[in-house]
Amino acid sequence: AVPAALTVAVGRGAQLGVLFKGGESLERLARVDTVVFDKTGTITLGKPGVTALYPAAGVSEADLLTAAAAIEQRSEHPIAKAIVQAALERRLTLPSVQNVTAAPGRGVHGFTDGHQVAAGNAAFARELGAEIPETAGTPATMQGTTPGATRVFVCQDGRYLGSIEARDTLRPDAAEAVAKLQKMGLRVVMLTGDTRDAALTVAASAGIDEVFAGLLPDQKLEKIRELQSSGRRVAMIGDGINDAAALAQADAGIAVGTGADLAREAGDAILLSGEPLQMVRALLLARQAVRVMR
Numbered sequence: 001a002v003p004a005a006l007t008v009a010v011g012r013g014a015q016l017g018v019l020f021k022g023g024e025s026l027e028r029l030a031r032v033d034t035v036v037f038d039k040t041g042t043i044t045l046g047k048p049g050v051t052a053l054y055p056a057a058g059v060s061e062a063d064l065l066t067a068a069a070a071i072e073q074r075s076e077h078p079i080a081k082a083i084v085q086a087a088l089e090r091r092l093t094l095p096s097v098q099n100v101t102a103a104p105g106r107g108v109h110g111f112t113d114g115h116q117v118a119a120g121n122a123a124f125a126r127e128l129g130a131e132i133p134e135t136a137g138t139p140a141t142m143q144g145t146t147p148g149a150t151r152v153f154v155c156q157d158g159r160y161l162g163s164i165e166a167r168d169t170l171r172p173d174a175a176e177a178v179a180k181l182q183k184m185g186l187r188v189v190m191l192t193g194d195t196r197d198a199a200l201t202v203a204a205s206a207g208i209d210e211v212f213a214g215l216l217p218d219q220k221l222e223k224i225r226e227l228q229s230s231g232r233r234v235a236m237i238g239d240g241i242n243d244a245a246a247l248a249q250a251d252a253g254i255a256v257g258t259g260a261d262l263a264r265e266a267g268d269a270i271l272l273s274g275e276p277l278q279m280v281r282a283l284l285l286a287r288q289a290v291r292v293m294r
């Protein structure tokens with residue numbers, strides 16, 4: 001039977017907006033010594049806005065945005081929502097799309113009027129045959145010109161159409177939550193599928209100094225495993241389809257409530273508001289309950 005202290009704490013957690021799937025989930029959270037955050041939608045709000053368009057030569061801004069938004073309509077990714085929103089604001093008419101496939105952590109591709117359109121990170125666009133010219137952004141790294149921004153590369157039938165810069169904002173309580181966790185002696189790590197440049201800017205603002213970027217979903221899972229085999233007990237907090245495997249592998253997986261269904265199913269708990277400070281409160285609550293049990 002689950003000790004009463006745990007059951008009570010599960011109820012108090014629910015009042016805080018942290019829904020544990022059971023007493024064991026809460027107990028596992030109490031025992032972690034490492035907290036791993038996803039970036040997009042977890043440390044950041046996951047409500048990016050489009051900040052710039054970089055159409056390729058001979059392509060209009062409207063064509064670039066229309067192509068990208070048409071396929072992003074079918075994606076759950078926060079960046080996808082920003083691109084669709086930007087297209088709607090410009091009153092662009094989006095063509096219908098078929099056979100949209102998401103490549104978690106990389107991008108999305110599909111067909112409009114028989115043309116293959118893809119939007120995603122640079123590696124993904126290149127895989128689909130697009131040649132991204134050096135002039136596509138800040139030449140050295142092709143990162144967004146805005147620090148911390150993410151560049152989405154768009155191509156049609158293997159031709160480069162241009163790129164779209166989207167920028168997300170830090171969750172207002174992220175830095176405070178990270179500082180509290182560190183003060184409690186926890187190791188705080190950030191994992192992201194985004195590029196190193198974008199990741200480092202966000203991590204610095206949140207006070208996280210251990211960052212792994214450019215990770216595919218499997219590599220996020222692998223990082224959790226690595227931490228565990230070095231003896232760490234790991235809580236993972238994430239919002240995306242790309243975090244589901246890592247959430248399931250972690251000793252305590254915490255899914256952001258506004259995130260993808262798959263993430264919510266994979267976790268031990270759901271952080272309804274997505275606020276990192278609520279996660280810290282839930283951790284304190286869990287520790288207290290476990291202390292009472294002894």
Ligand code: ADP
Binds near residue numbers: 039106120121152
């Ligand atoms: P994070 O790990 O920070 O949550 P993701 O793994 O979801 O980030 O995404 C990693 C990168 O893959 C994004 O920064 C973006 O470049 C690209 N990407 C993923 N999904 C999409 C999409 N639907 N449209 C455009 N780019 C995408």
Ligand code: MG
Binds near residue numbers: 038239
């Ligand atoms: Mg995410």
